[in-house]
Amino acid sequence: MNRDMAVPSMGRETDNSTTTAAPTDVAMAVLTPGEFELFAEIGRPRRVEAGQVLFRRGELGTTMFVIARGAIVLDFGDDLVTKRLGVREFFGELGLLIGDHARSADAIAATDGLLVELRHEEFQRLVDRDPSLVSYFLRRAIMRVVLNEQSLIRRLRRRNQDLEAALDSLYATTHQLNQTEELIRTDDLTGLYNRRGLTLHLQESRTVGMPDTMGLILIDCDRFKQVNDDHGHLVGDRVLQSVANILRSVAGPEDIACRLGGDEFCLLVAASTRQDVMRFADFIVSTVHGLLLIPQSPPTICPVSVGACLVSAKHEWNDWYAHADGALYQAKRLGGNRVHWQDAELTSA
The missing domain is CATH 3.30.70.270 (Reverse transcriptase/Diguanylate cyclase domain)
Structure with missing residues (x-):
């Protein structure tokens, strides 16, 4: 394994922790030391600088990334939760597994760092090298996608409920204003215009x-x-x-x-x-x-x-x-x- 790729196998640095994702989601996003060692050996090293954009939401992608050093921020837009990923965490896997998959977030380097980039050919080499390890990784990746989708559905449901509540409040306020306007225009005794x-x-x-x-x-x-x-x-x-x-x-x-x-x-x-x-x-x-x-x-x-x-x-x-x-x-x-x-x-x- 390239010396630049070496990372401690015990714990991650505090500034690389995921600060906004659910605990289960964090666990699913982190490679085991063995997985990381194999991915780093097969993948292509890619240095990034703080503020560098790897991809934008909506762009088609075919590559997956693993963080060897530094941190990456995933911005899903609107008012959805922003994720900060650290060492041994991976992202963009659907682009690799599906091919030409529309990215769901902006991926931006939060610090200077080093990534492992895997394309289809590198992933195929991973399968040939250790199919059982890759199979275990895929099961976790699929579980991660399902959990993320469920979390997104819950957030969207809450947003819809908030929107419905806001619309109800707006309707009530508008109705009240219309009634007030009608009272201002109307004679109390006769109901005619004043x-x-x-x-x-x-x-x-x-x-x-x-x-x-x-x-x-x-x-x-x-x-x-x-x-x-x-x-x-x-x-x-x-x-x-x-x-x-x-x-x-x-x-x-x-x-x-x-x-x-x-x-x-x-x-x-x-x-x-x-x-x-x-x-x-x-x-x-x-x-x-x-x-x-x-x-x-x-x-x-x-x-x-x-x-x-x-x-x-x-x-x-x-x-x-x-x-x-x-x-x-x-x-x-x-x-x-x-x-x-x-x-x-x-x-x-």
Whole structure:
């Protein structure tokens, strides 16, 4: 045996110990003194320097290595365990036994050292020289592969469990954020959009592109203060909920019903003509009229005044509101309990 290959047969140096592998795996990776002596005699010596890369993960290989001096680090990537191999430990055996096997790790020299490199022809000479010794080595090598695969499966299973837990947590957090966002946008009493929700909706619509023309309907409850004074705020709340239900029933999937505050509501509808908008406004007023004909004690609805108009995407909400509020004012001035249409051309407020 080459003098450079000589290594102590008793124990390994502390800095050459495997620090991250399981004990059984370590035992399987170490050659006996007799095995090492034969492998060193038949194999080719190869000096390495610290930091030198022997092969990369995914590269095809046909050689096996035994460490005579120094240490080698095997990096399996991702968050898998890194292994540090020392004297008389071997690696890359599947490349030798299978041929053109894709390496499962990066092999990097941790220190200056000396390796024994075995290719197919050297391994065949080992078989011819001592078949029983090689047979014992192969059984251990196969056991090592099985143990490594089982360990990998366990690690991957744990990673999948961790990933599932992370996804569950992310889903729960997203659901919670969606609920919070919905609460921010929604009026507690009626379930309609509140003013903030309407503002956010308009911002989002402008980002993706809104129709050039829409209909805006403002609704205000007539003599609502008297309902609160005569019957209390709980009855007043039920009246507001009844108005909200009417708006909800008439609103289509592209329409937005909103409680602006107090007893004032609005309905923003997809429409391009006066007739389109008035169909919504007339339905609201006629539905209220029908409910008022039903004897109520205490009341569940009250008369409403409605202002309706067309609005342009070229203008802002304040312009729209001023235009529709002018129509609502006229409906109130005429006694309420009616719709008033604003025909004037919209100009910036």
